[in-house]
Amino acid sequence: MRAGPTIDELVVADEPGPWEGLGFVVEDGCARVGTVRLRFAGPSAGRGLVGWSLRELATTELDGLATTRSTAAPVEPGRHPNGAARIDHVVVLTPDLDRTFAALEAAGIELRRVRDAGTAERPLRQGFFRLGEVILEVVGAPDADGPAAFWGLVFVVEDIDALAARLGEQLGSVKAAVQPGRQIATALGPVDFAGLARSLGGQGIAVRDEQEFGPALNDALHSPLPTVLHLRVDPEQISVAADAGG
DSSP states (O other): OOOOOEEEEEEEESOHHHHHHTTOOOBTTEEEETTEEEEEOOGGGOSEEEEEEEESOSOSOBTTBOEEEOOOOOOOOOOOTTOEEEEEEEEEEESOHHHHHHHHHHTTOOEEEEEEEEOSSSEEEEEEEEETTEEEEEEEOTTOOSSOEEEEEEEEESOHHHHHHHHGGGBOOOEEOSSTTOEEOOBOOOOOHHHHHHHTTSEEEEEOSHHHHHHHHHHHHHOSSOEEEEEOOOTTSOOHHHHHHO
16 A cells, blocks of 8 residues: 655644643744644634645645645654654544545545444534544534635643643543543643733733743833733742742
């Protein structure tokens, strides 16, 4: 069986900070998870997962999914405090499964399996493709319209219970996955207070270390706009309150 296309990069419209807060190591704007790079393009790029680069494609016309070709070799996997070992699958939603399936297969991405699920009142149909070590899951969204769109990512971690203890309220409840013997949870993530301030017409500044604090405070004091300083602290650091009470 031929290898077929594989993922080089996934482009995420977010700052690195929230992902570092979830336990990912980010270097030069990227996190290496398995053989795939997550590139953080900032919130101005859109929302969520906004694009990808793939190797060995016949065409980049993938039913509206923003796609570029890559000739880069797979990266060496990174080591992350959250135990993320690889990306299990990328999820895409489409209002027209047949159209999206045809576009992916025309690019050389082979449909491996189709699954019918859901209920009689609300049926669910999924198609599964393989992109190297990553599964591409395409889900029918009959209530939507327009082109296909990225929806989300699923990571494999070494110890989900340890991750739940580390992230606390940033991780939803651990529950049984569809696959027997596996567990799953949703990363809720920290609130981007700086981004929230900007969305409301104020100024928001994310501060990641002590060197950034002074200039950020000076900007806040001299800004004509209401300003929020979002101080990103090390989750492993003991707080003043905890120390005083201990």
